[in-house]
Amino acid sequence: MSDPGNPAISVVVIAYEMNRELPRTLRTLSPGYQRGIEAGEYEVIVVDNGSHQPVTAADCPFDTTNMRFLDQDAGGVSPVAAIHQGLDTARGDLVGVMIDGARMASPGLLRHARDAAKIRPNPVIGTLAFHLGDDVQMQSCQRGYNQRAEDRLLATVPWVDDGYRLFDISVFAGSSSRGWFHLPSESNALFMPKRLWAELGGYDRGFRSVGGGLANLDTWKRAVELPHTDVIMLLGEGTFHQFHGGVATNSPPGTMSQVFHEEYRSIRGEQFITPANPDVSYVGTVPTNARRLLVDSALSLLPNRGQGRDHEAGALTARERPFTSPMPPRLAEGLLGGVMKSRYRDVLMHKSPLDLGIYLQLFSRIRPRSLVEIGGKHGGSALLFADLLGAMHDDDYRVISIDNHPRQEFSDRRIDFLRGDALDLATSLSADVLQALPRPLVVIEDSAHTYETSLAVMEFFHPHLRPGDYIIVEDGVVSQLPASRFRAYDHGPNRAVREFLALQGDHYEIDTELCDFYGYNMTFNPNGYLRRS
Structure with a gap:
C-alpha cells in the first residue's frame, strides 16, 4: 500500500456547474468503487472552474478521504488553467486528466492505468469514451x-x-465510434507520467474557447505523436458522459464546431486531423457487459468492411426471393433519420412509414387479438398497436411489450410492459401465458437486429404459433444502409430469416403481398412478414 501522503497516481477532474453530475463521477472514482486498487495508492484532485456553488466533500455521500477539492481563482470559460492548477498540485508519478467532470469511470480504470504504466518506459495511456443513452447525445438531445x-x-x-x-445503457461516443482497435480522436481520461506532462507542456493555454474547444483533442494528438512515447489503450474500460448541457456534447451537431476548429487552425496553422494508428498496446480485461462492443470493434477491422460484404446482402435469398429491394440506400438512410424521431401520441415509436402502412393492411386483414413486441424501447409502437387493436375489439385483446431496458415513461392498462432478454424469453413469457393469448397473434421481433437475437426470437415463438398467426422480423434493411456502423449487424435479421425458413419452412410462408405492397420488398423488413401456415 502506498503512503497516503505520496500516492502513485493523481487524477485531475475539472468541473463547472455540475452539482448533479460531479458527485456521480466522483463516486465512480472513490475507494471501493474502483477495483483492485487501494485508497492510498491514488488521489483525486477536483478543480472547480468557477461554479456558483462548487461541489464539496459534503455533497458526496461516500468515501472522499483521498480527494481534494480546489477552486480555480482565475476562472474563465476554458478549463485549461484549471487543468494546469491540478497538474501543478499533483503528487503522483502517474497523472491522469479528466477534462470533463461529467464523465463517470468504469471500475477498473485506475487499476489498469497503474498496471499499464509499468509495461512501457514512456506510456501514454488512453481510454475510449461512451455516451449514456441509445445515441450520441448531440443527436439524442434533439429527440428529448x-x-x-x-x-x-x-x-x-x-x-x-x-x-x-453502464456499458448496458451507453453507446460509443463520436470520438470513439470505431471501437477499441482504432485510435480515438481524444481520450477523456488521459494518463501519463508527470515527466511526460512536463515535456508536453500540459494543455496549450492558447485554447480559450468555452469548454476548451479542441484542447483535449490537441493534447491527445500531441502526446500520441511524440516520437518516443508508447501508446496504450485500456481494453474494457472507459468513461461515460452524463447529460449536462455542455457546449460540445449536448448541443446540436455543428453548433460550436466551426468556432473550435478555427481556433485550432489559428494555434496550429492546420486543420485538426485525428492521429494515425501507431503501434498500440492493450491492457485490461473485457467485462461481460462490454463484449458486444468488443465484437463491434473487431468487426470494424475486417477487410473491405462495407464493400465486398455488401454484395453478400444481394446474394442472400429465402424461397428464391432476394432480400434486397429497389430502395436506394441513401433514401433508406434518409428515411431512417425520420424513423428515429417519429412519435405517436408524443411517444417515440421508431417505425418506418412504409411499414406502418403495411401493418395497417395486415391488421385490417386478420384483425389480431394479441400482439407481442420484442424490443419495445420507449413504448410508442406498443401504444399505437393497442389503439389499433382497441378500435377493432371492445375487449379480449392483449398487447405485450418486452425490452431488456424498458424506457417507456407511461403506463397503460391495455399494455403489459415487461423486462426481458430476447435471448432468454422463457424467463419473461411462460408457455401458459402464450397458450392463453387470444388469437390471431402477431409477434414483432424488433430487438437487437443481430443474427443471434432474431433467430432466438423466431425459434422461441415457433412452437406457440398457430396457423394464421404472424411473426415479423424487423429491420433487415440494415444490410442495405451505407454507413459503416451498420456493418456490425452482419446482415443479422436477413440471415436469421433465411436459416429459420430453411429449418421450419414447411410451417411458414413469406407474405409477399405485404412485403411487396409498395413494390418489391419496399419495406424496412425485407422478406420479414412470415405467416404460420
Whole structure:
C-alpha cells in the first residue's frame, strides 16, 4: 500500500456547474468503487472552474478521504488553467486528466492505468469514451433526451454496485465510434507520467474557447505523436458522459464546431486531423457487459468492411426471393433519420412509414387479438398497436411489450410492459401465458437486429404459433444502409430469416403481398412478414 501522503497516481477532474453530475463521477472514482486498487495508492484532485456553488466533500455521500477539492481563482470559460492548477498540485508519478467532470469511470480504470504504466518506459495511456443513452447525445438531445430522462435511465441498472453495467445503457461516443482497435480522436481520461506532462507542456493555454474547444483533442494528438512515447489503450474500460448541457456534447451537431476548429487552425496553422494508428498496446480485461462492443470493434477491422460484404446482402435469398429491394440506400438512410424521431401520441415509436402502412393492411386483414413486441424501447409502437387493436375489439385483446431496458415513461392498462432478454424469453413469457393469448397473434421481433437475437426470437415463438398467426422480423434493411456502423449487424435479421425458413419452412410462408405492397420488398423488413401456415 502506498503512503497516503505520496500516492502513485493523481487524477485531475475539472468541473463547472455540475452539482448533479460531479458527485456521480466522483463516486465512480472513490475507494471501493474502483477495483483492485487501494485508497492510498491514488488521489483525486477536483478543480472547480468557477461554479456558483462548487461541489464539496459534503455533497458526496461516500468515501472522499483521498480527494481534494480546489477552486480555480482565475476562472474563465476554458478549463485549461484549471487543468494546469491540478497538474501543478499533483503528487503522483502517474497523472491522469479528466477534462470533463461529467464523465463517470468504469471500475477498473485506475487499476489498469497503474498496471499499464509499468509495461512501457514512456506510456501514454488512453481510454475510449461512451455516451449514456441509445445515441450520441448531440443527436439524442434533439429527440428529448435530458437530465430527467438520464436519471430514469441510470435507475434501470445497478451501476453503484456494478459500474460495468453502464456499458448496458451507453453507446460509443463520436470520438470513439470505431471501437477499441482504432485510435480515438481524444481520450477523456488521459494518463501519463508527470515527466511526460512536463515535456508536453500540459494543455496549450492558447485554447480559450468555452469548454476548451479542441484542447483535449490537441493534447491527445500531441502526446500520441511524440516520437518516443508508447501508446496504450485500456481494453474494457472507459468513461461515460452524463447529460449536462455542455457546449460540445449536448448541443446540436455543428453548433460550436466551426468556432473550435478555427481556433485550432489559428494555434496550429492546420486543420485538426485525428492521429494515425501507431503501434498500440492493450491492457485490461473485457467485462461481460462490454463484449458486444468488443465484437463491434473487431468487426470494424475486417477487410473491405462495407464493400465486398455488401454484395453478400444481394446474394442472400429465402424461397428464391432476394432480400434486397429497389430502395436506394441513401433514401433508406434518409428515411431512417425520420424513423428515429417519429412519435405517436408524443411517444417515440421508431417505425418506418412504409411499414406502418403495411401493418395497417395486415391488421385490417386478420384483425389480431394479441400482439407481442420484442424490443419495445420507449413504448410508442406498443401504444399505437393497442389503439389499433382497441378500435377493432371492445375487449379480449392483449398487447405485450418486452425490452431488456424498458424506457417507456407511461403506463397503460391495455399494455403489459415487461423486462426481458430476447435471448432468454422463457424467463419473461411462460408457455401458459402464450397458450392463453387470444388469437390471431402477431409477434414483432424488433430487438437487437443481430443474427443471434432474431433467430432466438423466431425459434422461441415457433412452437406457440398457430396457423394464421404472424411473426415479423424487423429491420433487415440494415444490410442495405451505407454507413459503416451498420456493418456490425452482419446482415443479422436477413440471415436469421433465411436459416429459420430453411429449418421450419414447411410451417411458414413469406407474405409477399405485404412485403411487396409498395413494390418489391419496399419495406424496412425485407422478406420479414412470415405467416404460420
